Amino acid sequence: MASEAEHHDEQHGLQPMQYIQIGIVLTIITVVELAASLWVDLGDALIPVLFVLSAVKFGAVISLFMHLRFDNIVFTHIFLVSLALGTAVLIALISLFWSDVTVIEPVTGIVGG
Amino acid sequence: MAQASAVEHHPTSTGTDNRKLLWWIFLGSECLFFGSLLATYLIFKGSLAIPPFPTDRIVDAAALVGVSDAAREACHSIGNNLFECEGILDVPVTSQSTFVLLMSSVTMVLAVYGAQNNRLKMMKLWLLATMLLGLAFLGYQVFEFTTFGNEGLNLSSNQFGASFFMLTGFHGTHVAVGVLYLGSLLFASFRRSGLGPEAGFHIESAGLYWHFVDVVWIVLFTVLYLIPA
């Protein structure tokens, strides 16, 4: 197992300084997201912009911090397939409900009582 | 050849470590778990009728029938039988906790680096930092939940309360489990034998879990807090 540690050293990931730089970049993206959401009026572009920025953050963490980029491709396949399926189910569920012609109106008044 | 079922040390078909493979498949499964919780939240978000609301909203008087006093306090009459209800989400405060969790990912990856490069002091230090940042995130969450509770949002107030607390609560539970996980590793690393020859592997596994909890929050923060009604 000692050999594995050396193996990691060479090609398994980045150097500490690089990780810190990535952390700074992620922070900057978060600030940009906040700005886009709270202080700047982007109109209809807001939601796509936020999605792209979060996706960049998401991708950076899984590929660099979680070492997907340096690891066996099997891990990437497994995770991305599951993620895609989860997203597809989420979108399908939401669109089934949001397009539902018989949306059940909540009965106010009973709530909390 | 004499080494039989000591599976961990046996060369595997794909060349990957069994336990790491297990972790990644498990995280894949977690995507569906959080996906279903988030779907529930979004389904109900579209048809919210009574306050407290996540963001500012104008409703008519009927929506205020039967809601708690605390929730009603956030709604001000603007005439014409209409009321403006203040949104309950406090984005600036949650941005701080988001930043804290993001930083914990950086400290975590440094701990993994330390463990894999046999720099045990570095590993322990960053492990401790990660734990503390995780605890800080949980502290923010406790603060947020109590504030919301005081403002009339709870599991039974409306569908927003139920699905919000369920979703962020289960995320918080994951963070708490992660803190315990890291804590036990840190504790074990002070034994005479430390974490053994596979320290790098153990910390890396914990890191996978920790980072995953962080990426879930990246999604939740954007969808719950940043995207307006």
Next chain:
Amino acid sequence: MATAVETLAPPATQSGIWSWITTIDHKRIGALYAITGFIFFLVGGVEALLIRAQLAVPNGDVIDPELFNQLFGVHALTMIFLAVMPMGAGFFNYMIPLMIGARDVAFPRLNALSYWIFLGGALLLTSSFIFGGAPDAGWFAYAPLTSEQFSPGRNMDFYVLGILMLGVSSMAAALNFAVTIINMRAPGMSLLRMPVFVWMTLIISALLILALPPLTVALLQLLFDRHYETSFLSPGGGGDPLLWQHLFWVFGHPEVYILILPAMGIVSETLPVFSRKPLFGYSAIVFSGMAIAFLGWAVWSHHMYTTGLGPVQKSIFAGTTMTIGVPTGIKIFNWLATMYGGSIRFTTSMYFAVAFIALFTIGGISGVMHASPPIDTQQQDTYWIVAHIHYVLVGGALMGIFSGIYYWFPKMTGRFLGEGLGQVHFWLMFIGINLTFFPMHFLGTAGMPRRIYTYDSGMGWDFWNMVATIGALVIGVSLLVFIANFFRAMGQKPTAPNNPWDAATLEWATTSPPPEHDFDLIPIVRGRDPLWFDRDHGHAPAAAPDSAVHIHLPPPSYYPMMMAVGVLLLAVGPMTHLVLTAFGAVVIAYSVWGWALEPTD
């Protein structure tokens, strides 16, 4: 803590109850799964017989309506979660490591944990009959019938917590088998050389891993609705009962494949062996298995045509559902082509495999029929649906499982199940199934609703209900014959050679039953049907290894059992007192710690 860890030494003997509690041998765990599953199968069978006794004649009064409601709910839960899935899991556990040429699964202790949590969940669910009433809202437990308002008793709590536990167990098992199959194959066994049964297990594992979380979320919502004042599912509080149906069927439809794919895998092993001919269209069968699993995600709303879905949604789900018929049909034709031109040996196992194809095809065709929304609207909640599901699960899944039992029994025990009694078992069961379930098609088209407690005479349902009840008794008798066959076989001397059927897969390369370490020498795989390939290409079996070679096996462990007790306490808490949940968490934490520190070498 460390001292406590050391107080209990690993057992020295290989027999006795302690050795079974602490075992992490995949073969023993497989046997535990199979036997537990079969016992629950008998429990579910008795429940079914009670239901049929009540419905035999109009206005029957064998049992009261309340018990009837509990029986049809628990019959389904028992058969699905406590019988068919565990019997399938029994085969996975026993056979997968042998078939891929490994010495155990990837995580032997996790494997034991799956079994013990399953046992805890099964006992929790079944104990509901004693402690105040079993789940009585059907296996799919539609909201808002399950809310505290309409189900004030403990009944549905047993459902929620029992199924949550069984889900944890299945998840652990599925993770384990996915890793085992991906990573533990013998040298030379590439993915497309894996036996079809191994492929199907991999696909089932993937389905479980991805489909259980939505069910977990639905169950948690129900739990919170009942105990923590949310109203996700009750319209009175602003919730939506359809949310439950969606989340449940997102899991529920893949679950159908989780039940049937093991049987498909088994007959894909037995048909070629007893036709003395390699499987026809191996890749087609493997890829249609994947296609079924993939499409299975896009069809769930076909259970919900009558809930007010729009025409576009209905059309989409009807289209995807009918599409699934294509890969299923591909499999059926490939199995037929496997038999075509083969020199067939009609063993009992082969009888069951052939009957599987026939009966499963009937269930498949009725399934394609109610894939169409207008037809389904007519058939929804009638006995037609009951007929369909039972042709798929009894005629399909169960026939496949029995084919596997007769096929692998010599490998597992070293003994043969009697062929004579086997034929009696088969014919009684085959006739019984068709007598019971075929008339249900007629009852369904005559409008008999499912889940009714009784019915009046003069509806035109009397005759076929009586026939169905007689059929159920015939199935019951056939199982008695099987049990007799089992005990008769176990009383004999183990005489089975390594490969009594001249089969092609690796489990037949080792002794019957296999030694604890499975293989003296890890086999090398040179082709898709390794034993036939070696026989035809003159590769002699590897020489027995030097006896000096010591094969090291991980020591037994009692932590899996301990952790399962913790999980059971955790689950019982919300029903009784949360102190138990806290205590359960402590037990789990203690066993995790002990587990992590326990030496595995």
